[in-house]
Amino acid sequence: GRTAGSQAGPAVLSCRVAFRGCSSPSAGPCICPCLEFDLATNLVGQPLVRQQVMKGVREFLENPNPVKPLVMSFHGSTGTGKTYVSSMLIRYLFQRGLQSPYVHHFSPIVHFPHAEQIEQYKESLKHWIQGNLTNCGRSAFLFDEMDKMHPGLIDVIIPFLGPSWVVYGTNYRKAIFIFISNAGGEQINNVTLALWRARKDREEISLQDLEPAISKAVFENPQSGFWKSGIINEHLIDFVVPFLPLKHHHVKQCVVSELVQQGLEVRPGVVQEVADSIPYFPEEEKLFSSTGCKTVASRISFFF
Template sequence: MAERWWLVVMLLLVPGSSSAWELLSSLPLSLYNLYECGFRADIDAVDCALARNVFGQHLAQELLFKSVKEFIENDNPSKPLVLSLHGWSGTGKTFVSSLLVKHLFKEGSQSRFVHFFSPVLHFPRVQNLEQYKADLKEWIQGNLTACCRSLFVFEEMDKMHSGLIDAIVPFLGTSWVVYGSNYRKAIFLFISNGGGDDINEVALDFWRQRKDREDIRLHHLESAISKAVFSNPKHGFWQSQIISQHLIDVIVPFLPLRPSHVRQCVRTEMVQQGCKTVASRINYFV
């Protein structure tokens, strides 16, 4: 890929040459998207990072890698990629999101085209709901116009005021190609503890029946999670059009971790921090 861009630069310096423009038009993404937006999707790195750093989450690993890979490799997606991550606190939702961001953008979470929203920080007062909705819609549209490959992360959806998130519904469908930008290349991540109890109950049922937790599939969990968040008036997805219009592409469940998974997480982090001696004895401490 690098050699191809050097060829483009050289051809652009040649007076009267049309080859560079022909080459540019043949590329899957524009110069602006790749170099102004800093979008550097490394699918192999995503796969490797999930395999090396995420434990006890076979469903999340499979679903995230498959959906992101298919979306990135599609030069003309029909809609933005919308993922909703569910599970109890401490199961890895935010951590996995950070891995995706790290391997999709050159500057990772520091990229100005990666946006994080916290309801507690950005939308604290319910009496300002209508203003928040207007501001959020304007913010999303402005940033998508600046970079169609923008990534938006909405944290703690279970703490968001009901009705607020519907402000972005127009950006999640199939029709947003305006101002010369293809909004359908954006990625939206929703992170929530909602549905965590249902996920845990399914995992517990498998344990009671002496079934392998690796046999838990999405169809065991998906409908229960959707129902749990859609019918909870305290959840940001309560009666949301995002749910009723089926705008979420993939619901990603995070299972409760077993002690062995926690030990693996701690050991991996300690090794990465250079604490190899203590990490080798982690079974004694945890």
């Protein structure tokens, strides 16, 4: 007969192999230094993001028995690096990265398009998360465009985010949830601009400078997926991660990276022209890129 231990089955075993975390010394070299180096080298102009993400990931991975899942919420305007950072994180944590069977990606437009079917969506989302966490406690769930999520829908996952949820003998505290949202981007930009005018450089901006503005924009907005959400009221988000607007020299760094990636010659004239072709705000000072680095790749072909 089979012993209780042999019931783990191939899914759970491959789940353990697929996750590259460093929760025990036997798990091999920790991913943290490599991830930190990659963020420092390739994520342009977001010291606050690097600090918050590394703090969250390091604390979570180094604890063999976390009290709750790691829950992070990324906020900022288009092109500031939210998707880039979440993909990088997943690439380091899971073999096969975003293609891993233990990484689940939700988009409201694709997965939850019709407001009138919200009850059905709630049911499916709950079962999907429960089923996948039973299969592999070390799973990651990415929720894109939270600003377009129907209010109320996301609350069905509350039981999976807290410290006490154990079902079918499976502990869900080792999962990772990442929420990504443009909501709060405008407020982050306004605060950054106001601080710049008050002679405070964007590199000196702290989380405390931004948190009140993000909370107001994201959690008190009836159009937001987090509106009146228990996720907020029960303080289930561990790290709110603000992405600041990018300046002209940051965009130039993105242009250089993109040229290298496309195998093209890095010509200073081209770098300057591409960076100059992007719209900046506010109208008079033209300090920050309106689209971050989002359109850099598509613009390069115009200058070659």
